[in-house]
Amino acid sequence: MTTVTKEPGLLTTSPSPEGLWALAWRQLRRNRVAMICLAILCVYTATWVYAEGVYWTAKIRGTVPDYKISHYEIRNLAPNAGHPLGTNFAGRDNLKQLIQGTRIAFEIGLLTSVIVIPLGFVLGALAGYFGGKLDGIIVYLFSVVASVPDILLIMSIAYVTRAAVERSVAMQSVTRYIDAGLLAICIGMGFTGWVGLCRIIRGEYLKHRERQYVLAARALGANHGAIMFRHILPNVSHLVIINFSLRFPGLILTEVVLSYLGIGIANEPSWGTIINDAKQRLWLGNWWELAGATLAIFFLVLALNLFGDALRDALDPKLRIAEAKTA
Amino acid sequence: MVAYIIRRLLSVIPITIGVILITFFVFRVVGGNPAYRIAGKNATPARIAQISHERGYDKPLFVNFHEFPRHVFDAQFPQLVWHLVRFDFGQSIVTKERVSTMLREGAGPSLCVTTPLFLIELFLGVGLALLAAYYRNTWIDRGLVLLSVMGMSISSLVYIMLAQYWLASVWRLFPVWGFESPCYLILPVLVGVIAGVGGELRFYRTVMLDEMYQDYVRTARAKGVSSRTILFRHVLRNALIPILTNVIIAIPFLYTGALLLENFFGIPGLGRLTVMALFNFDDDVVFATTFIGSILFVLFNALTDIAYTWADPRIRLK
Numbered sequence: 001m002t003t004v005t006k007e008p009g010l011l012t013t014s015p016s017p018e019g020l021w022a023l024a025w026r027q028l029r030r031n032r033v034a035m036i037c038l039a040i041l042c043v044y045t046a047t048w049v050y051a052e053g054v055y056w057t058a059k060i061r062g063t064v065p066d067y068k069i070s071h072y073e074i075r076n077l078a079p080n081a082g083h084p085l086g087t088n089f090a091g092r093d094n095l096k097q098l099i100q101g102t103r104i105a106f107e108i109g110l111l112t113s114v115i116v117i118p119l120g121f122v123l124g125a126l127a128g129y130f131g132g133k134l135d136g137i138i139v140y141l142f143s144v145v146a147s148v149p150d151i152l153l154i155m156s157i158a159y160v161t162r163a164a165v166e167r168s169v170a171m172q173s174v175t176r177y178i179d180a181g182l183l184a185i186c187i188g189m190g191f192t193g194w195v196g197l198c199r200i201i202r203g204e205y206l207k208h209r210e211r212q213y214v215l216a217a218r219a220l221g222a223n224h225g226a227i228m229f230r231h232i233l234p235n236v237s238h239l240v241i242i243n244f245s246l247r248f249p250g251l252i253l254t255e256v257v258l259s260y261l262g263i264g265i266a267n268e269p270s271w272g273t274i275i276n277d278a279k280q281r282l283w284l285g286n287w288w289e290l291a292g293a294t295l296a297i298f299f300l301v302l303a304l305n306l307f308g309d310a311l312r313d314a315l316d317p318k319l320r321i322a323e324a325k326t327a
Numbered sequence: 328m329v330a331y332i333i334r335r336l337l338s339v340i341p342i343t344i345g346v347i348l349i350t351f352f353v354f355r356v357v358g359g360n361p362a363y364r365i366a367g368k369n370a371t372p373a374r375i376a377q378i379s380h381e382r383g384y385d386k387p388l389f390v391n392f393h394e395f396p397r398h399v400f401d402a403q404f405p406q407l408v409w410h411l412v413r414f415d416f417g418q419s420i421v422t423k424e425r426v427s428t429m430l431r432e433g434a435g436p437s438l439c440v441t442t443p444l445f446l447i448e449l450f451l452g453v454g455l456a457l458l459a460a461y462y463r464n465t466w467i468d469r470g471l472v473l474l475s476v477m478g479m480s481i482s483s484l485v486y487i488m489l490a491q492y493w494l495a496s497v498w499r500l501f502p503v504w505g506f507e508s509p510c511y512l513i514l515p516v517l518v519g520v521i522a523g524v525g526g527e528l529r530f531y532r533t534v535m536l537d538e539m540y541q542d543y544v545r546t547a548r549a550k551g552v553s554s555r556t557i558l559f560r561h562v563l564r565n566a567l568i569p570i571l572t573n574v575i576i577a578i579p580f581l582y583t584g585a586l587l588l589e590n591f592f593g594i595p596g597l598g599r600l601t602v603m604a605l606f607n608f609d610d611d612v613v614f615a616t617t618f619i620g621s622i623l624f625v626l627f628n629a630l631t632d633i634a635y636t637w638a639d640p641r642i643r644l645k
Contacts, residue, residue, distance in 0.1 A: 144345030301480035
């Protein structure tokens with residue numbers, strides 16, 4: 001019986017997941033704004049990889065990385081040939097600091113997603129697929145989390161976990177590689193951010209569990225796990241990517257706020273700490289430090305926002321139909 | 328209908344208990360005994376034991392089996408719930424003031440900032456969204472959307488710094504910091520509107536455009552109704568539901584205050600109170616603000632559902 005689904009004739013009549021991605025890519029390529037944004041994102045990704053290289057080289061060699069060494073004789077320099085964005089209060093090159101800030105921003109995006117995606121996806125899938133009591137419990141769970149003002153919950157979790165992480169001996173093996181403050185805000189943002197993804201995935205699973213291909217799989221004797229994760233998952237996985245690209249900018253901006261409030265990263269130059277430091281120099285007339293950090297955030301967040309929107313339009317066929325109607 | 332409203336309002340109770348449980352879990356279970364934080368780094372064990380005993384931190388977390396069965400609920404969590412539901416918020420560790428007094432005093436300044444901010448943002452957002460929807464797919468629409476996305480991509484912290492530096496310090500148009508007269512409010516409200524209006528515009532524009540492609544709009548156009556009348560008489564009225572949701576959901580946050588703005592502009596409101604309490608481990612204050620914030624949120628959420636029936640008679644609640 002299972003061989004029926006593998007017949008080539010059936011495959012060609014139903015759109016395969018590759019078809020969706022290829023179609024989406026073709027539509028994205030036509031969108032000039034999206035392509036420019038993608039190019040910007042590639043530049044940032046390359047910067048991130050470079051920054052990781054600098055960071056890990058120093059870490060493995062056991063030396064102090066270049067961007068952390070103070071040169072008090074050249075502090076608060078204006079932009080010049082050697083330092084395109086000037087130097088900060090400790091004579092460190094502002095551009096190098098911003099490059100490391102890119103690393104921190106990407107690390108925040110990834111680390112938070114390590115919590116958000118499994119938690120949001122699995123809970124959403126379970127709730128939507130099984131329904132009933134389990135659904136009730138999961139809906140209750142995310143209603144509770146959504147009822148606490150976001151920033152307050154992030155701050156509380158980050159503040160308390162940071163203290164807990166620094167106290168515990170077991171976590172020292174982790175904090176040797178990941179900054180404790182970074183870990184704390186990622187935990188804070190992770191345990192508040194899964195609600196949005198969970199809602200979307202739950203809705204999709206509610207819809208998909210009634211679809212014919214799911215009924216067919218069930219009739220063929222597939223177990224619940226296989227239906228949820230082998231049959232339905234490929235049909236909803238694009239939502240995870242859209243959700244990520246639209247959530248990422250929010251994480252970057254939240255990090256800035258948290259760092260200002262003193263909950264963020266302490267020992268590494270994140271964009272939040274750079275802006276926070278630049279505040280004092282603004283009053284001395286050193287505007288370039290703030291401008292550099294602001295622009296670094298601006299282009300990444302703008303590109304992510306616009307690209308995320310374009311991606312959603314390209315990957316969500318429902319919206320495509322809605323757009324077609326307008327013509 | 329009445330049964331629905333009652334049931335909807337009753338659902339506030341489990342959610343609120345859940346919220347208290349989360350806050351409790353974060354501050355007492357993950358955070359450990361608060362006495363250590365209150366006493367500071369160089370505290371003696373005797374001092375910690377004294378604080379723990381005074382504030383009840385030495386009791387079991389959830390159920391007291393030592394006193395079974397007479398004082399089973401003489402534990403931290405049941406006591407906390409019992410105090411909060413009676414609106415007995417306890418005393419601040421730092422200022423020794425009653426928390427309820429602090430909340431009452433903070434509510435005024437918070438509302439002074441958030442109410443004008445909320446109203447201006449709402450009318451500006453809906454107005455600009457109508458403009459964008461009316462001129463959809465022209466350069467006016469695209470320009471507005473691009474501007475709002477660009478505005479959303481700048482950290483609100485930068486807006487605050489630039490406003491404080493240029494408008495208040497260099498040009499001396501407004502006072503930089505404090506809360507003494509109405510003109511201290513102009514700058515925070517202005518910054519809040521600039522930082523927030525982009526998101527509002529985008530949201531309301533999507534709402535309007537969703538309505539724009541409904542069948543009734545096509546019918547209206549077919550019978551010769553002008554675009555302007557369609558927009559204001561038909562689309563705006565139907566877009567009321569999502570607008571209403573957005574508005575009602577935002578109301579509880581008027582009370583919790585604008586966290587960043589209050590901190591930066593020195594407004595002694597609830598947002599600032601909460602942040603200070605968090606840093607001072609003043610957990611009675613944190614529990615109280617979280618409790619009130621979330622109970623308002625859940626209540627207004629229920630109100631939105633009820634308001635739907637008023638805005639759209641097609642929706643029947645079961």
